[in-house]
Amino acid sequence: MDGKARWSRAADRPLPPASLTKIMTALLFLESGMPQDAVVTVGTGAGRATGTRLRLRAGEQLRAGDLLAATLIASANDACLALAEHVAGDKARFAVRMNRRALELGMTRTHFTNPCGHDEPAHRSSARDLATLTREALRQPVFAELVATVERRVSSLGGRHFDLVNGNELLGRHPGVVGVKSGYTPRAGKCLVALARRDGVSALIVVLNAPDRWWDTAALLDRVWLDARQVPAAPGR
Numbered sequence: 001m002d003g004k005a006r007w008s009r010a011a012d013r014p015l016p017p018a019s020l021t022k023i024m025t026a027l028l029f030l031e032s033g034m035p036q037d038a039v040v041t042v043g044t045g046a047g048r049a050t051g052t053r054l055r056l057r058a059g060e061q062l063r064a065g066d067l068l069a070a071t072l073i074a075s076a077n078d079a080c081l082a083l084a085e086h087v088a089g090d091k092a093r094f095a096v097r098m099n100r101r102a103l104e105l106g107m108t109r110t111h112f113t114n115p116c117g118h119d120e121p122a123h124r125s126s127a128r129d130l131a132t133l134t135r136e137a138l139r140q141p142v143f144a145e146l147v148a149t150v151e152r153r154v155s156s157l158g159g160r161h162f163d164l165v166n167g168n169e170l171l172g173r174h175p176g177v178v179g180v181k182s183g184y185t186p187r188a189g190k191c192l193v194a195l196a197r198r199d200g201v202s203a204l205i206v207v208l209n210a211p212d213r214w215w216d217t218a219a220l221l222d223r224v225w226l227d228a229r230q231v232p233a234a235p236g237r
Contacts, residue, residue: 012128016119018117018183019183020193020208036068045090046085047060056076063157074166149166174221194217
């Protein structure tokens with residue numbers, strides 16, 4: 001995975017990224033240096049989160065590392081928001097950090113307004129920018145481990161258990177897939193960042209608003225492996 005695009009279509013078009021946004025949220029937490037065993041108290045905002053969630057309760061306490069796992073594996077919006085508030089104090093200040101980091105990474109077609117990927121008019125990114133973000137996040141071993149995890153159980157400090165199931169349907173089913181993140185909202189449609197490694201070749205694919213994201217991505221990955229196996233013909237005499 002050398003960062004060179006082998007194929008693209010509308011790669012710089014800004015679109016709603018849905019829960020692919022959580023890649024940035026995870027990266028900022030990991031780069032913050034905050035310990036994963038730190039205790040996080042769920043705020044009222046996180047307790048009222050909508051969409052995919054663990055149904056955390058305001059005042060409930062979990063370890064930050066477990067919130068990170070729930071954010072990346074189960075795409076839980078309440079865990080994501082609790083983690084963002086733990087890092088920056090509130091959602092608005094976290095969005096400022098997200099946009100600052102995006103600029104540092106050269107993500108010029110990206111603007112974040114929330115940490116979890118909810119549909120908002122100014123919340124957008126592009127496939128190329130999300131590929132850049134994902135490559136940076138994969139430099140973090142904890143991130144790489146979590147996005148390759150199919151299932152995990154986490155618990156609150158009060159003893160409630162939460163079984164996390166990865167929404168990336170290619171993980172563990174399509175040969176070589178080792179991550180990364182799926183997402184969906186009504187405005188964004190079906191989105192996916194997929195990482196696969198096979199025979200020493202790595203491929204990262206980003207699709208936004210793709211109705212057939214699983215089939216399309218699997219077909220693109222198979223094409224990558226086919227092209228990689230082809231031996232250049234000897235020059236003619």
